[in-house]
Amino acid sequence: MSGLGIIFFMNHTYLHLETHADQTVIHAVGEWTLYNEPVIEKALAKIQPGQKIIWDFSDIESFDSAGVLLFMRYYEKFKTQCDVKITGYSEEQERMYRLLLKHRIKEAIPERSEGFFYRMGKSVYAGYQVFLQFLDFTGHILVSFLRYFVQPRNFRYKEITYHIERSGASAMLIIALTSFLVGMVISYQSAVELAKFGADIFIVDLAGISITRELAPLITAIVVAGRSGSAYTAQIGAMKITEEISAMRTMGFDPFYFLILPRTIALMIALPLLIFFADIVGIMGSMFAASLELNISYGQFIDRLQEVLSVKHFWIGIIKGPFFAMLIAMIGCFRGLLVTDDTESIGYQTTASVVNSIFFVIACDALFSVILTEWGI
């Protein structure tokens, strides 16, 4: 090629272009790699092929699979428009080209995206399935419970005591803090109103009944749902992902005996005890606030409490314990078993477990209120 025919020169970082009358010469230069691919692509897209293209690779420094794939794309495009001649490539580059050509499949990766109605139907159906599974789970737990009592030697004392410690004893500090604060707040808020009527001493009736009957059980249950319900879901869910549950099943260890019942029973024992503890600390909180705000001495407060707080309120609060505990443990374990094979579902199920159990605890509490009021207790 003498200089005679040259019409146009274009220099680009990765492409040097010589446009002659009858042919275009493309010199590939520099690094044709992944990071530079978008820039090279833009330069290539601008080329208007004439009658003939000579594509020269003798000045290329490095060439990775993105570079080769890009070359392939434009080589094929130019070939449909004119004559293309490739020069100056090394043996390795040619082998790389062949390797990638062999693996360059036309078949598309199938799409996994789904339409709106499909997803809606799917989630409704999934909800229905979860409901059925929960019924199945409840039945299973009931049967295992009965079997426990028929064959008490299966009773897993060690696990149960372990979980009483984990879910009960270790929760005492946080429950003490929350119920003390709630007791205080109740007293403070009502103190002002009561003082207006000179009914200061009724603070004891108000705090005593509301704490023992309603507040202590609810607060304890909510703290335990957040602490232990979520832990049950996460533990059992992780065991599902690592296939520990499958391993247990194949060894003949029924997960209901080994994982779920011990947790449920432990919580049913621990929660009433925690409620009792919360009663005491909550009343201490309101006693503290009453003495600060209304000058009711501790002695006065306790005397009045013994007079007005009938023991049935205390028992109603305690009785709620096992019911709340059963809801929390069952929902926690059930959600754990629903975990599928991906890690994201642990997060989803843990959230769902806490939200569900708090909701059902409150619903159950409302049910208690209605029933007990109907009975006149």
Added chain:
Amino acid sequence: MPGMQKVIEAKDIVTSFGETVIHDRLSLFVNKGEIYGILGESGAGKTLLLKEMIMLLKPTAGEMWVLGHKLSEIGYQDAQMLRRQWGVLFQFGALFTSLTVAENIALQLKEYTHIDPRMCDEIVKTKISMVGLPARAGALYPSELSGGMIKRAALARALAMDPKLLFLDEPTSGLDPIGARNFDALILELRELLGVTVVMITHDLDSIYSIVDRFSVLADKHVVAEGTLENVLQSDHPFVEKFFKNEYAKKRLEKRVEADVQ
């Protein structure tokens, strides 16, 4: 070979957990463009050594050099740049379970480069095919794959960025024998075409005989034998004796020699 460039160098590495010492002043080096094997009994500390090379674990004492960086003094920026230059295949795949295979492979491409979706898709498909998976496997989630497919998908992810350095933890374990040999062939090809340096932990006699250039044998907290197959075979350490000098291994070796002669 003269003029060889060291890509990885471990100097007097000590690894211990409390009282338990796993590596006791262990040293080795890997040359550029080499396929380097690490061999040793289960629990010899191979995976831990690999983790120290890829900055997942700091050695208790000693120095690790990778691509010219001293890992104990590396800054955040350099460390991030270094991490883009290698690909790692974990022993159990470690694919992201909430992403499909194709999304797993595309992750770094999308994060670190500005390539358009079409090129990304093309690269992903090529890698999927290279490791011997069908295109439709790209749409599957890790939980829908078999053990061997997980290995392949994880290799495809490790190869996504055309790394200069490839770390493989027992790549052929869990593959069928034919798949394992294809795996070996692919690694060899990548080394020749892309000039990748490969560090692989392996128990696979065939891989050691056919693709590994040099390797070290880990036992008793040290490298007890090191070098080419011929070098290592001269060692009389009990593990080397047990691993290479049994009937099965000898037969395999004879076959390889015959194959070389032909």
